[in-house]
Amino acid sequence: MAHEEDALEHERASWKPSAGLAVAVPDPVQNPGLPPHRHRVTDQDPAAMTRAVRTVYTLFYLSLAGSIWAVAAYMLFPIESGRIIDIRHNNLFIGLGIGLALLAIGLGAIHWSKAIMSDKEFIEPRHATRGRDTTREAAVQAFRDANEESGFGRRTAIRGSLIAALVASIVPGITLFRGLAPHNSEAKPMAGDPVALLSHTMWKEGERLAHDPSGEPIRAADLTLGSAVHVIPESLADLSHHDGYLEEKAKAIVLLMRLLPEQLVEEEDRKDWSYDGIVAYSKVCTHVGCPVALYEQQTHHLLCPCHQSQFDVERGAAVIFGPAARPLPQLPITVDAEGYLVARSDFTEPVGPSFWERH
Template identity: 45%
Template sequence: MSLEQHRPDRTPAPIEDPGLPEHTWRPTDVDEAKARRAERQVAGLFVFSMLCTVLFVVAYFTISIGDDWETFGGLGASTLALGLTFGGALLGIGVGIIQWARKLMADNEIVEMRHPAASSAEDREATLDALDQGLQESGIARRPLIRNTLIGAVGLLGIPAVVGLRDLGPLPGDKLFSTIWEEGMLLARDVVGTPIRPSDMEIGDLINGQPIALFETDEEGEPIYEGEDLLVNKAKASIVIVRMDPEDNNPAPGAENWAVDGILCFSKICTHVGCPINLYARKTHHLLCPCHQSTFDLSDGAKVVFGPAARPLPQLPLGVNEDGYLVARSDFREPVGPSFWERG
């Protein structure tokens, strides 16, 4: 067969016959029964992929990581089951596509002439025609069994990725909306954990603080919060306490009585991406985040006056207990830290 026979509806080649061997027809090209059998084989591989995907999900939820099953090579039952099923899903699609290409798609040799880097309109149109021709030669329109099973196999393949997101950790529940602050809890200096009296602060002072609960111990003298639990609660409940002239304070609506003699308390966690903040300008009452320069005016409800942060710092309502120490009157009225998808 000449090169022109291998290049239907294409421009003539510079060399009439470059020496290509005679084209050999495949059994599936000349025998429709064998083509149908190959089609069923390909579809079967895609169905096998779908089955493996379903088994992956079943194994994920039914086999615990700690299950002590006899497995090959000392691998855990969960690891082996997930690996085999997910690998089988990928293998079914891969082998199915290879068989489809080898037995059913057109196998004519195609020669593409070199062309300038900037394609002409004619070349672009020819490319689209070639793509359309390739689509037609693949037989996907004439073989709905292969098309539908391939779509099903590839579509189901996304399920393991979604299911695997569960391993990123437990769902947060309402933990994004609350901290360990509660009514009557003492404000304490960070690191040392000592409570704070209003008389301990002068106008212009800023103190980094924490809930006193993070420093408390149980009856046996062991810390109530330690390890990861301590770090998580400390990150969420960190505060800055400032004192200013009460006349400088312009409280946010609803927070008119949240200060004590000009002493205000705000979350230390930036509402942009959660960086800790403590760069305080005493004269302007501005609190600056060192990460991306978001600036909050503490004398105006901690509103954002500069930078990428989108909302004010949450404010903690303050009071004084019978011993004269600063305490929280409740938890923060809104979630601390960066915005997230469930925030209204």
């Protein structure tokens, strides 16, 4: 059987068509060419072209107005005032201005390309690029042709408005960097100064730790092993929203946990910062300030849900994963004569993300 198959395969390989027999060869695929060009309304009607040009540069000038409004909103609603209404208006109107600026540029560029620029189809033959003089001349000529077809060089209204809109669109972003500069005010010496704002919170010696949001003080004996409690200063309840309640709470929020005392690995100068295995750390993530509110009871890890930074509670909230650059600040605590947990002092370092002036 194997011999017969080999013979058959050899016969197939050696077969050639006899004289007089035609072998059909398929024709190559023919180039269908370009479809007939469809003229646009603006190609046939000069009035329509004029309207299209007017629409494009109007959109570009609208973008310019949006950029100017974003800068004006930054000045009209200063976040340094500390008022919630100003902060909200600042974010809202700056965002609307920047959004309008970018949207108008995009719409203007799209309308320009669809209604004004040349839309004739053409074939560009491919060849090896060798960097010869003729190649350079052809490249220059291609730019000239593109300029002529787009009308960028001829249509000064579009060119001027586009350049003005593009330049102005950068200004709001540059203006926002002003908020990073230190700012001092006679009325509010701490306003805008991150060193002063973030180095001091409502925690002070003897300040009781209270449940968030009820404000009920916490006894050390009431904390069970493995528990995690959201904590605020007891005196925070005395503040109203007009007195900076939200701002002070945002800096002073704390997460309180209880472990076995022997599980804590503490530095010598911090051995009295905990009480019977109870430790308190700032809830403000040191990455970008999100609330660190997830506690893994078995591993004793704190997790920031925003960017997955993880902190080891047993080892001073040291960073073990994620983009956070430093441990969570620890609040020194003890108990008072009635058994309530109290702060020994304020945080010994600024809370929240890192910033330029932080040492």
